[in-house]
Each structure stands twice: as C-alpha cells, then as structure tokens.
Amino acid sequence: MDDDRTRGAGERIADARKARSLSQRQLAENSHVSLSLLRKVEQGSRDATPALVAAVARALTIDVTALTGQPYDLGGRHLDPLHQHIPKLRRALTYWDLPPDGITPRPSAELVRGAEHAADLRRSGNHAQLAALLPALLTETTAAIHTAPAGREREHAYATLTVLLFAAHSVTYKTGYIDLSTLIEERTHWAALASSDPVLGALAAWARTTSLLQAGSYNIGLQLLDRAQADIPTGREPGESVLRMSGALHLRAAMLAARSGDSDLAHDHLGSARRLSTQLGDVDHDGGRYQLAFGPANTGVHVVAAAVELGDGDEAINQASQVRITSDLPKIRACHHYIDLARAYLWTGAKEESLRCLTTAREIAPQQTRHHPTTREVVRMLIRLHHRSNTQLTRMAGWIGHDA
Template sequence: MDETTIGDRIADHRKARGLTQVALAQRAAVSTSLLRKVEQGSRDATPVLVAAIANVLEIDVTMLTGQPYDRDGKRPDRIHALIPPLRRALAYWDLPPTPEYAPRSWEALARDAREVSRLRQAGKHLQVATLLPRLLQEATVGLHDAEGTVRERYFEALTVLLFAAHSVTYKTGYEDLSTVVEDRLAWAAQQSSDPLMAALAAWARTTSMLRSGAYDIGLHLLAPHLDGIDPAQPDATTVAGALHLRSSILAARAGDAAKVEAHLVEARDLSARLGTDSNGGWHQLSFGPGNTGIHDVAAAVELGDGPTALQRAEPLRLAGAVPAIRAGHHYMDLSRAFLWQGQYDRSLASLNKARELAPQQTRHHPTTHEVTRMLVRAHRHTNEPLARFSTWIGVV
C-alpha cells in the first residue's frame, strides 16, 4: 500500500528545486497557508492546486498524484497488464499492421465499436482494454485497404475506438499514453466525413488541458466547434450540450464564475429541448438534464464552493440514462464537498456509491485517494467501513 501523499510529493519536489513554501506558493498563485496544510496532510490537494504546482515545478501531474495506482506489490491491478498490448496497437496509424486476420466490413466493426462504447460508459475498463488492441488494429487495416466513403466510415469507427482508449488510459493514470491517443483522435476525426467527430476529438483533447492547467486554451479550442455545429445534424444537440458542459468545468478551474454560468445557461436550454438524458449515441458525448445537473454540482466543487455544491445536489435525481462513469464521478465530487463541510460519514457514503456505480474508475481516481486519506486522518478511532474502503484502494 502507498503511504506517500500528494502533499509529501509536493514537499519533496519543492525541496529538490530549492524552493521555500512561500516561494512556491507565490509562483503557483496559491496561498502559503493552503500549501502548508496540503504538505502537512490537513487539506486535500485539489486538481487546480496540483496543476498549478506541477507547472511551476515543471513536472508531470502524475509525479504528484502518484498515478498509475496499484501497479506494483503483491496484488497489482489487472488493468496494468492490459496496457502494453494497447500501447502496441496504438503505434499503428500511418502504416497498417500486418494482419493476422482479414478485416471485417465497416458495419461489423461499427457494431463492436458501439459495444466498446457501452462498456466504456459503464466504467468497464478491464473489458474495454481487453477488446481494444485487436479492434484498433482491425480498424487500421480496414481504413488502409478501403477507399472513398467506406474509408471515411472506417475512420469514424476508429475515432470511437480511440475515444474509448483515451478514457481507459486517462482514467487509469497513463498520462503519456492518453496524450498520444488525443493526437491519434484528432487525426482520425479529420479523416472522417463527420464534423461532429472533430468536436469529439477536441473534447477529449481538453482532458490534457484540464490536467495541466491550460484552461483558457481549452476554452479557446472548444469555441469554434460550438459555433460550427449544424443543428440539423443527428446528435447535434447532445454534442453541443456536452461541449458547453466541458467548457463550464474549464471555466470553473480557471476561477471564472461568470463564464461558468454562461455555459451552464446554454446547457440548461439545450437539455430542456432534449427533454431526457442521452448516452450520446455514435458520437459518444452523453448529455441531458441529469448530466447538466451533475455539472452544475461539479462546477461549484471546482470553484471551491462546497455548500453550493451540496445545495444543488440535494434535489438532483439521476435517471438510468446517465452513464455510470458520469454518475460515479458525480459522487466522487460530492465526497469532496461533504469532506469540506466536515460531514465525514456522508463523504465516505458518496465514495462507496461511486464504487458501486463505477468501481474501476473510482479506484484509480486521485480524488478517491485524496478524500480517503483525509477521512482516515479525521477519524481518530477505528472506523470499520472506512478501513475496508481504504484497504480496497490501497490507502493506509
């Protein structure tokens, strides 16, 4: 089990650079008091703080979060054994792999791509990572052998598969690989005839920008895609709504509450028109009233406003159409908001709900590890449910 906290890693890298807490806090534009508390382990390290400090120290965010988790030890997570085959499959793009089998029709590949999408939205990382290497290679062979419209459709299927690969690699902490996938996604989307695939690729690319603190650049990237969506296209409303929701989180990380609200207003209008939650269909980006409500809560958490987040969450009822990975992330956000308000039992209950909905995602997320450490610190006496949960994710 890993006993090193994000605060410990920040302190180690800070000292290696010869910086005082005051100097690092000034350069990262955070308060010295907050930095001191994070290093001491009495405050959780938010994504905004981690990104800001990683930028100053000129290191990857994962060097502070400690990801990927559960890669070593007596019982390493099975997902890590599936990453090398996926990495090899992603090496092919401009040149086709030597096929061990004849590629199937685009229609057959598309059916499997839809199944991978369903598994991704259910948070089934192990199953997705198992299926992807062969399907990625098959799609690559197919597009190199095809011409015209059929070739463009292979690129559509490849974009869907790459989006799943991005989800798995990012959510399990393989930052280097997820960034490579973002480049492949942009390339594949451009080769398809579907302009909404380019919007999907841009949405995925902003993941790196959220992680690295490049929030304004992410907003700039999404803006032309929002302007260019043809409302008559299938899935146009869901894609536009999802881009507004992602923009609201980018704006929240940037601390721009006015821009957050502007994007949420647009999303609320689009979700009202849609009437119900959609999983995004072929274009992957889920959207609807429930998802908009989730982002309403998430934006408040990102702005550091726990009371508002909990107030907004109280009336929220998530329908079954909201993907498990999105609902699971919502409960991780709530765990942080409850933690800030000193409601430790509800914070743990939220983590357990996230585990119930999307266990593989929950186990590998930095929020889970940070909040669990803070809960362990807050409980001076034995707490059996917390002990079981902390053992499950490998936190002492």
C-alpha cells in the same frame, strides 16, 4: 507494505519543492496559490484539488502524475489486472499511417458492433475489460482503413476508429497513463478529420481538453471548445445529435472555466447547457455514435461539479439535492458525481456522508472509483479525521491500496 501507497499529493508536493530548493512561499507565488492553502496541503490537513495539483506541477515543471502517484496498483498484492493490457494497447497505437502486418479485417458491420461494445464498456467504467478489448479492435479497424476504397467506405472506417480511440483515451486517462492518453488525443483528431464528420471533430476537441484541464491550460481549452462550437454545422434546423454535442461542449467549457476560477463564465456555459437540455426533452441520451451523454441529469451533475471546482462545498451539496440520478446517465458520470460530492462533504466536515458517497461511487463504477486521485485524497483525509476506528473506512482504504 509499500509506503508510497499511503503518501498523499501534499507529501509529494513537499518533496518536489524541497528537491528544487524552493520555500513554500516561493512555490505558492510561482503557482499563484495561497501560501496558507499550500501549507495545509503539504501538512496533510487539506486535500489537494486537481486545480492546485495542476498549478504546482506547472510551477515545478513536472508531470501531474508525479504528484498524484498514478498509475496506481502497478505491483504488490494490490496489482490491478488492467496494467497487463497497456503494452498491447501501446503497440496497437503504433499503427495509423501504415497498415498492420498480416491482419485481415472483419466486415465493417462487425467492427462497428465491436466499437459500440467498447463504448458501452467505457460508459460503465469497466476499465480492465475495455483495455483487454481495444488492442485487437484498434489494429483491425486500422487495417480496414487501409484496405477500404477512398470515399464514404473509408470515411466510415475512420468514424469507427474515432469511437475506439475515444474509448482508449478514456481508459488511459482515467487510469493515469497520461502520456498515452495525450498521444491518443492527437490520433483521435486525425481520425475524426479523416471521417469528414464535423461532429466527430467536436468530439475530438472535447477529448483534447482533457490534457489541457490537467495541465492547467484553461484558456486554451476554452478557445478550442469555442472553435469546436463554431465548426458544428447548425443550419436552420440542427438535428438532435448536433444540439447534444453543443450541450456537451458547454458542459466541458463550464468545467474549464470553473477550474480556472471564473464563476461567471462557468455559469454562462451551464445556462446554455440548461437551455439546450430543455429544448431536447427530459431524458438524457448516451450520445450514440457521438459518445458524449447530454440531458438534464448530466447538466445537473455538472452544476454540482462546477461548485466543487470553485471550492464551494456547501453550494455543491445544495445543488446535489436538486439532481435526480437516472438510469439514462452513464455510470462513469454518476460515479464521478458521487466522488465530487465526497469531496464537498469532506470540506463541510460531514465525514460519514463523504464516506457514504465514495461507497456509492464504488457500487456504481468500482474500477473508476479505485483509480480516481480524488478517492485517494478523500480517503487519506478521512483517515486523518477519524479518531476512532471505522470498519467501513478501513475496508475502503484497503480496497484502494491505502492501508489504514
């Protein structure tokens, strides 16, 4: 058995700290986290939150993935088929300012349909199928940009490419290819700018905050989202797509603020999102061309997520009781909600509820659940806390490659 699969972020933090000849107190001070929390994480008696991992990685000047162990399932009997598509995706992304050789693109309408299919796969969390589809579509759409006449036709091709790049960003980030997802953030900004659509520009800004969240650069992320809000053309009577994008930006800003520990700012942004949601009606919308889902259900799950980011498991569970997960909410968001709840229940000592939430997340979006660092952290803690054998937990651990 590959022992690295069973190692938690705490063990990796301890190894990295010792390699730099730092004491726990020195690392805690440099990371601006409490010494007692760091000790518990290293000892394995407390899970490592994304905020803590980001702070420690920054202090140690290493990548977050060195502490999370991503990408997962790169070899052995748990090899994930997704990984075989990543080299092709890397090659497809080398084409942007120069046209791919020997590619004759299909008509624009067919490429748009391909991008819509990719967006559907992204929303459902089907990482392997999405990674298989994207390389050819990205290459073909890039070729279409270089053959299209200047003006609206070329801008339309750039808009299609923006949607594809956003899907590529999602799958690479969620599966731990952070270097690739960061590159895609830059490409997404470039394509959105060339599309001359400021709402797509806001989408690109939202994507860019992903790497800022992971790096712990919360204030920069908030500034970027403030600028994106200001750049959206509201006018006297803004359309629904503009209002939905504005709402989605507020939800993202709430996550940045919560992870930074600023509860007041997080609740301000959540309040703005609630007001926009009420204005738009009682049904969530998948975002259409602009991708980001927004509505009452998504706002509700972000309220729960903010409580988790702020370290308040009881409040997260309380808020979750008021959330109604509807079929309009994309599977990736619903899945993330139950992963967040699994952590909240873990903190309150409700082991069975925590495992139930992970099981629900797996039923909704199995690939996303399997690749999420929180899943592994929670499973590792549940194994530690269960003094008797638990068949369901053993199966979950085996499924993610963490043999109990």
